[in-house]
Amino acid sequence: MSNDDIWKAYSRGMAAVMEEGGVHISALLLRSYRQLGLTDSELLLLLQLMAFRDAEGNGFPTPDELAERMDASERSIVEQLGKLMKEGFLAIDEHLDSHTGIQSEQYNWSGWLLKAAEWAALEKRESKKAEKAQRQPVQRTANPVNLFNIFEQEFGRLLSPIECETISGWMDEDKYAEELIRFALKEAVFAGKLSFRYIDRILIEWSRNRVTNEDEARAHAQRFRGGRG
Structure with missing residues (x-):
């Protein structure tokens, strides 16, 4: 060898x-x-x-x-x-x-x-947060076409492109829940002030008071009416 x-x-x-x-x-x-x-x-x-x-x-x-x-x-x-x-x-x-x-x-x-190990735990937590954030818009805009139809029914006409963008902005940018937008529309109808500007003011007011769903919005509206009475 x-x-x-x-x-x-x-x-x-x-x-x-x-x-x-x-x-x-x-x-x-x-x-x-x-x-x-x-x-x-x-x-x-x-x-x-x-x-x-x-x-x-x-x-x-x-x-x-x-x-x-x-x-x-x-x-x-x-x-x-x-x-x-x-x-x-x-x-x-x-x-x-x-x-x-x-x-x-x-x-x-x-x-x-x-x-x-702490870095890995933090990375996993941030990953879950990102996944949750990605799912939220889908949940809030699960059926946007129906929401547009509801607005058209209440207004009695077709929505303009700007009005459609306003509704999309409430959901995608402001992150308002769809149920909250629908209830704000009902409040505008109830008040006899059916306009996008008035609905936007309602949503801003609820956001300031940390109202996130229809039940909280209803309770807030009742307190508001009671205070005025």
Whole structure:
């Protein structure tokens, strides 16, 4: 067997070893590190700490040992470790062996894991908010054609393009619920002031008083009429 064959066999053996075991790294840590303010170099340093502990059983490698693994000076490693500890990504735990009385130290990166988990939770919450916001216009404009027809029936004529845009604006821009717009129309009819300007004033008044549905609008209207009486 030639030297080339020996080295190829050795390489295949090493590849097999790497497939069997190693350092477990959550995809979340790789996905979130930039959003957490970590640099590529700081990420690599944290991963090297994990490799030293999990693959080699060395929980407290020296800056010199870390520098040998990375394209960085020992001084740079010390500065990065200090920064990571100051910002809460890294800590040093002290352990005392009850049998031997020997004290040892070990790096602890649970702060990094917690920050990544909090970022993921926030991202998920914001995603749900965005999904809810996207669904709301659909709920409010579930049947806009019927709403236009109702206005045309009450006004006794076809609506102008500007009036159609006004109704669409109430739903899409002002985010008024369709039931609220219908009830505002009823209030205008009841008051004998059937105009888009008057209906708009009603909706603005309800918005100022945080009226969001027909029941609240009805109660507000009754209080208003009672106050006038």
